[in-house]
Amino acid sequence: MAGAVTLARALRDPTALRLDTDWTGLITAARAEQLVGSLAWRLHGLPVPEPVAILLAEARDGAEAARRTALWEAEMARRALAPLGLPVVLLKGTAYVAAGLAAGQGRHIGDLDVLVPRDGLDAVEQALIAAGWEWVKPDPYDDAYYRRWMHELPPLIHRERDRMIDVHHTILPLTARRRPDPDALIAAARPLGNGLAVLSPSDMICHAAAHLFADGDLAGGLRNLWDIHCLVEEFGVDGLEARARHHGLGDPVRRACRHARALFGTAMPQGWGKDDALDRLIRRRLLARDGWGRPTRPVTRFAFYVRSHALRMPPAMLVRHLWIKARRRPASS
Amino acid sequence: MRHALSLRIGPFGFRIGSDWRAPIETLADLYADYPRPELPDYTVRLEALRPWRRWIRPAMAVSGDYMLPDAAPLPLAQALLAAEMGMNLQLALGARRFLLLHASAVERDGRALLMSGESGAGKSTLATLLAARGWRFMGDEFALIEPETGLAWPLPRLISLKNDGVSAAARVWPGARFGPLLHDTPKGTIRHLVPDATAIAAMDEPVQPAVLLFPRFGAAAAVRAVPPGEAFVRLTQASTNYVALGEAGFAALTALIRGVPAYAVDYPDGETAIAQVEALWPEP
Amino acid sequence: MSEPLDAFTAVFHRPSGITHLLVSPAHEILAAMGEDALTVAALHARLAASFDLDAEPGALAARLDELVEAGLVEIL
Structure with missing residues (x-):
């Protein structure tokens, strides 16, 4: 039965799909991994059974609607922040579609993510609130935690449009061991000509790799890895290693590229290392989705949840964090 | 699985x-x-x-x-x-191929009657009663409007009936097949009714909408023409995917409102509602 | 795309995918502006040319603020 393994193969080489593929399993897994729009574009123009073609056309149509909504949200943020005269750098999905990159084609886009200078955070927060954004989390512990340790403001949601914005001042939490250089990210950003900017190609790949491994529990990892594949294919890897080292992200970038090569055939330089024991675990986790759209291998998934917290926070804080989270659960449910 | x-x-x-x-x-x-x-x-x-x-x-x-x-x-x-x-x-x-309206639908003379309302407005029960009087049952949950053609497509799922609806349906459909009686659900006590063979046989036959009703159960009998602006707002709120469809949704909804008269119908019981519908229905 | 209904005009705004229900004079203001960048005074003059206008430019500015908040008009 088709699942994430078939999905990765289909993205890598859509012409290798056979007409008797388990299409239902493939599309279900792609929907669950939020890759159905990307898959639909990869298969565009190739012969597929008629009912499959209809579902794929629908997925492309849905991705186009998501693209338009994301660009409008970026535009509304631009209008709100323009008077501040600060650099505003789009990140992730919105950046890919705003810059017209292959990584944006068919991509699912959720929240709007932007990067601004840290000393402009207060002004940005006030300008967004004046323009109709509101706090999502009224909880004081969460709020203090975000402000003190995270790499972003607590999420804001627009009261009319119901869309979320994440305002980052760097690309990893301050608690994480690795410390990317946010000033360099902003200094190297490429203007889009409308007052907004996107990260430079190397920084985009660094961010995508940091996001893949250091942020979250690898949930949605296959989509992040597909982003990395598309970015590397479009931009190449010239200067990438030096830039990654500058941000303290040499290991995650090399590791991400290894996985992209293993799953999608991404071109990468010789000597970027061989798979280690962790890579095998990561690969299992990346492909942990069956043709019913169900997550599989729950033990691996739990291991990654703990690991993802461990990477973001020093151990004593981790204990405090988990304890507060655990103690709060009965009250909130 | x-x-x-x-x-x-x-x-x-x-x-x-x-x-x-x-x-x-x-x-x-x-x-x-x-x-x-x-x-x-x-x-x-x-x-x-x-x-x-x-x-x-x-x-x-x-x-x-x-x-x-x-x-x-x-x-x-x-x-x-x-x-x-x-x-x-x-x-x-x-769903993106159709504009979905939270409405029941029945067909007669090759045209559709759409009944949109909140849960409790009686749209399932009305569709069942009309089907017992010779109308073709098209669906009791979603009316599917095809943007390219404006046609209403059938979605004759199991009909979800609440207490009074079950007894009313059993009276007019003596041979009806019901699912198990479900007590204490989030929607109260409900029971599912299998649509009749005609409805299932005609599930691939779309028809042009002819009348749009906003029924309301429990009030004294009254019929009021609903102006296009009000119908538009009500249907954007009754649609689950109007926003998601974007321009296609806007075009489909405005075309529907332009082409079809809309009425708000208050009714105290099923018999009255059927008489109100028959009076509003334009004969071919 | 816009559709005149009885009490208001429904406008589908393509860049945002948002439907706005505009009552008079919001729709007339947008129609008068078209795609042009105008000062409030210039817009007032344009509207005065087509309509029997008794509103002050101040009242027009208030309506414009609402359209700015809705994202239909941008301050340049």
């Missing part, structure tokens, strides 16, 4: 998987006369909340291609409702 079933209802194919055998057997029995899809559009999963909850206080999580993050689980005894809710959710959040 351990147990599974695929079925097609009008233009949509569903694949339903379950950790338990019983829900699939119930669905297979009630949907016995429905065709199988060439390829299902959507997957619905009925899963045990935790592995051991397959046996101990079985609790069923409803999920699928599209889901709500905080959907409450249901007891195993309400599996049929869970499956129906799962299918609703896929259409409400996923």
Whole structure:
């Protein structure tokens, strides 16, 4: 039965799909991994059974609607922040579609993510609130935690449009061991000509790799890895290693590229290392989705949840964090 | 999954998987006369909340291609409702080929009567009563408007009836087939009715909408023409995917409102409502 | 795209995918502006040319603020 393994193969080489593929399993897994729009574009123009073609056309149509909504949200943020005269750098999905990159084609886009200078955070927060954004989390512990340790403001949601914005001042939490250089990210950003900017190609790949491994529990990892594949294919890897080292992200970038090569055939330089024991675990986790759209291998998934917290926070804080989270659960449910 | 079933209802194919055998057997029995899809559009999963909850206080999580993050689980005894809710959710959040209106629909003279209303307005019961009087039942949950043509497509799912609706339907449909009686569901006591053979046989025949009703049960009989502006606002609120469809949704909805007269109908009982509908229905 | 209904005009705004229900004079203001960048005074003059206008430019500015908040008009 088709699942994430078939999905990765289909993205890598859509012409290798056979007409008797388990299409239902493939599309279900792609929907669950939020890759159905990307898959639909990869298969565009190739012969597929008629009912499959209809579902794929629908997925492309849905991705186009998501693209338009994301660009409008970026535009509304631009209008709100323009008077501040600060650099505003789009990140992730919105950046890919705003810059017209292959990584944006068919991509699912959720929240709007932007990067601004840290000393402009207060002004940005006030300008967004004046323009109709509101706090999502009224909880004081969460709020203090975000402000003190995270790499972003607590999420804001627009009261009319119901869309979320994440305002980052760097690309990893301050608690994480690795410390990317946010000033360099902003200094190297490429203007889009409308007052907004996107990260430079190397920084985009660094961010995508940091996001893949250091942020979250690898949930949605296959989509992040597909982003990395598309970015590397479009931009190449010239200067990438030096830039990654500058941000303290040499290991995650090399590791991400290894996985992209293993799953999608991404071109990468010789000597970027061989798979280690962790890579095998990561690969299992990346492909942990069956043709019913169900997550599989729950033990691996739990291991990654703990690991993802461990990477973001020093151990004593981790204990405090988990304890507060655990103690709060009965009250909130 | 351990147990599974695929079925097609009008233009949509569903694949339903379950950790338990019983829900699939119930669905297979009630949907016995429905065709199988060439390829299902959507997957619905009925899963045990935790592995051991397959046996101990079985609790069923409803999920699928599209889901709500905080959907409450249901007891195993309400599996049929869970499956129906799962299918609703896929259409409400996923469908893009049709503008979905939360409405029941019946057909006569090759034209459709759409009845849009909140839960409790009686749209399922009215559709059932009209079907017993010779109208073709098209659906009791979603009216499917095709943007390119303006046609209403049938979606003759099992009809979900509440207390009074069950007895009313049993009176006018003596031979009707019902699903199990479901007590204490989030929607109260409900029971599912299998649509008649005509409705199932004609599930691939769309028709042009002719009249739009906003029925309301429990008030003194009254009929009021609804101006286009009000109808537009009501239907944007009654549509699950108007926003998602963007320009196509706007075009489909404004075309529908332009082409079809709309009425708000208050009715104290089914007999009165049928008389009101007959009076409003334009004879060919 | 816009559709005149009885009490208001429904406008589908393509860049945002948002439907706005505009009552008079919001729709007339947007129609008068078209795609042009105008000062409030210039817009007032344009509207005065087509309509029997008794509103002050101040009242027009208030309506414009609402359209700015809705994203239909941008301050340049």
